[in-house]
Amino acid sequence: MTIHQNLIAGEWTGTAGTENINPSDTNEVVGLYASATTQDVADAIAAAKAAFPAWSRSGILERHTILKKTGEEILARKEELGALLAREEGKTLPEAIGETIRAAQIFEFFSGEALRLAGEILPSVRPNIGVEITREPLGVIGIITPWNFPIAIPAWKIAPALCYGNTIVFKPADLVPGCSWAIVDILHRAGLPKGVMNLVMGKGSVVGQAMLDSPVLSGITFTGSVGTGKRVALSSVEHGRKYQLEMGGKNPMVVLDDADLTVAVEAAANSAFFSTGQRCTASSRLIVTEGIHDKFVAALTEKLKTLNVDNALKSGTHIGPVVDAKQLKTDTDYIEIGRQEGARLAFGGELVSRETPGFYLQPTLFTEATNQMRISREEIFGPVASVIRVKDYDEALAVANDTPFGLSSGIATTSLKHATHFKRNAEAGMVMVNLPTAGVDFHVPFGGRKGSSFGPREQGKYAAEFFTTVKTAYTLA
Numbered sequence: 149m150t151i152h153q154n155l156i157a158g159e160w161t162g163t164a165g166t167e168n169i170n171p172s173d174t175n176e177v178v179g180l181y182a183s184a185t186t187q188d189v190a191d192a193i194a195a196a197k198a199a200f201p202a203w204s205r206s207g208i209l210e211r212h213t214i215l216k217k218t219g220e221e222i223l224a225r226k227e228e229l230g231a232l233l234a235r236e237e238g239k240t241l242p243e244a245i246g247e248t249i250r251a252a253q254i255f256e257f258f259s260g261e262a263l264r265l266a267g268e269i270l271p272s273v274r275p276n277i278g279v280e281i282t283r284e285p286l287g288v289i290g291i292i293t294p295w296n297f298p299i300a301i302p303a304w305k306i307a308p309a310l311c312y313g314n315t316i317v318f319k320p321a322d323l324v325p326g327c328s329w330a331i332v333d334i335l336h337r338a339g340l341p342k343g344v345m346n347l348v349m350g351k352g353s354v355v356g357q358a359m360l361d362s363p364v365l366s367g368i369t370f371t372g373s374v375g376t377g378k379r380v381a382l383s384s385v386e387h388g389r390k391y392q393l394e395m396g397g398k399n400p401m402v403v404l405d406d407a408d409l410t411v412a413v414e415a416a417a418n419s420a421f422f423s424t425g426q427r428c429t430a431s432s433r434l435i436v437t438e439g440i441h442d443k444f445v446a447a448l449t450e451k452l453k454t455l456n457v458d459n460a461l462k463s464g465t466h467i468g469p470v471v472d473a474k475q476l477k478t479d480t481d482y483i484e485i486g487r488q489e490g491a492r493l494a495f496g497g498e499l500v501s502r503e504t505p506g507f508y509l510q511p512t513l514f515t516e517a518t519n520q521m522r523i524s525r526e527e528i529f530g531p532v533a534s535v536i537r538v539k540d541y542d543e544a545l546a547v548a549n550d551t552p553f554g555l556s557s558g559i560a561t562t563s564l565k566h567a568t569h570f571k572r573n574a575e576a577g578m579v580m581v582n583l584p585t586a587g588v589d590f591h592v593p594f595g596g597r598k599g600s601s602f603g604p605r606e607q608g609k610y611a612a613e614f615f616t617t618v619k620t621a622y623t624l625a
């Protein structure tokens with residue numbers, strides 16, 4: 149089997165370290181991927197530092213062209229890359245192709261942003277002085293990504309970093325290196341100068357930690373768990389660098405008495421169970437008012453009976469496998485915790501076996517949960533959700549906001565008054581009305597509040613806040 153190597157200073161290098169295993173069929177090795185050493189990380193950082201002066205001054209047409217070519221190739225190969233994504237991560241093929249298209253659109257968007265770089269010219273408060281405000285690239289950016297969006301999250305960190313003139317050291321999740329390797333290969337062939345983009349695959353405890361320990365990186369952008377996010381923060385404070393964190397969520401989906409039942413059930417099923425619940429924007433707290441509660445639970449339970457859990461590549465599969473044995477254990481541990489806490493298991497909770505050996509878990513719904521239970525407070529990151537019964541809108545909003553997290557928040561209602569009030573008062577970075585809490589656009593800001601996120605927003609033109617630094621220049625006329 150070919151070994152997919154690391155890219156350091158424009159050279160492919162390294163020997164095999166990681167077997168990329170298909171969670172829908174654990175007998176299948178999707179590919180072999182190199183593992184970087186701490187010396188490789190040091191070499192990658194040095195290469196990115198050496199490449200920075202020239203790349204930071206490169207023409208915007210060069211950046212535009214490389215990003216555009218990359219987006220075009222990803223789009224042209226959407227079926228193949230989507231299948232790779234489905235094989236390595238386990239989301240269904242349509243979801244995986246959708247994510248691949250989204251990655252292409254992100255490169256396309258930032259190829260346009262490269263042509264729209266702008267500053268401001270202002271008069272000084274003093275006579276005969278002009279003031280120019282410009283944005284400059286930060287320097288060498290460390291990118292550390294999780295396993296749950298193997299192509300979209302790398303794309304939405306890499307594309308703006310390059311667009312604004314930074315160089316990169318990129319460590320994808322060791323569980324799913326395939327799509328990341330493919331993006332880096334495409335960028336390399338699209339003509340990026342040596343050292344601008346460096347790929348160091350391998351374990352977080354070795355490769356990621358070596359990045360955190362480096363005083364050379366000017367910024368680290370990270371998506372993953374709260375625990376690792378804290379490490380990124382502490383090391384960044386120590387080294388005086390900028391950092392951006394996207395971490396967990398415990399996103400609420402409020403369903404009011406006046407909701408359209410079909411809309412509410414579709415939104416809740418999608419939020420909680422699609423992509424196997426492995427989205428930081430997934431909803432695992434369904435907060436439902438008294439008058440609609442029983443109808444909603446009955447209709448959602450009926451809906452869950454129609455969802456097929458199976459091999460991600462099989463047509464007709466609605467929910468693919470859990471990503472690996474470790475995450476499956478987390479999910480089943482939480483199901484046991486929910487039972488012991490006294491929530492009622494209304495659907496699912498069991499492992500299922502299919503034609504191919506994989507980590508298959510039924511979508512699992514608890515009812516009669518309270519917002520104080522651990523299943524309502526801690527991120528599970530699997531196809532497990534609970535229904536919390538509340539009296540009215542005011543209680544629903546209070547429960548929705550009673551969480552350490554604040555990424556996404558949803559409401560199903562036909563009341564303009566409640567929808568408007570919720571949009572203003574939900575303590576979250578993103579609010580969804582009559583829509584799933586997950587599934588976002590690629591051209592607008594993404595991010596949260598409280599324990600979910602730290603630093604400037606990702607995506608859209610707001611990405612410039614993290615990937616650039618502002619300079620104010622005064623000139624005597």
Ligand SMILES: NC(=O)C1=CN([C@@H]2O[C@H](COP(=O)(O)OP(=O)(O)OC[C@H]3O[C@@H](n4cnc5c(N)ncnc54)[C@H](OP(=O)(O)O)[C@@H]3O)[C@@H](O)[C@H]2O)C=CC1
Pocket residue numbers: 292293294295296319320321322323350351352353355356357358360371372373374375376377379394395396397427428475478527528529
């Ligand atoms: N917000 C989100 O989108 C995500 C949230 N999560 C949450 O986190 C839980 C655990 O998932 P997990 O994959 O373990 O999350 P991690 O935070 O461990 O992984 C995210 C990334 O950080 C890397 N990493 C791990 N340790 C270090 C370190 N010491 N220094 C630098 N980088 C490091 C990982 O490497 P590697 O894994 O390759 O070793 C991976 O690339 C999930 O169950 C879920 O609750 C997880 C993924 C995404």
Ligand SMILES: O=C(O)CCC(=O)C(=O)O
Pocket residue numbers: 296297301371426427428429430585586587588
């Ligand atoms: O919901 C989405 O579209 C994006 C979710 C996401 O980025 C995540 O789970 O990390």
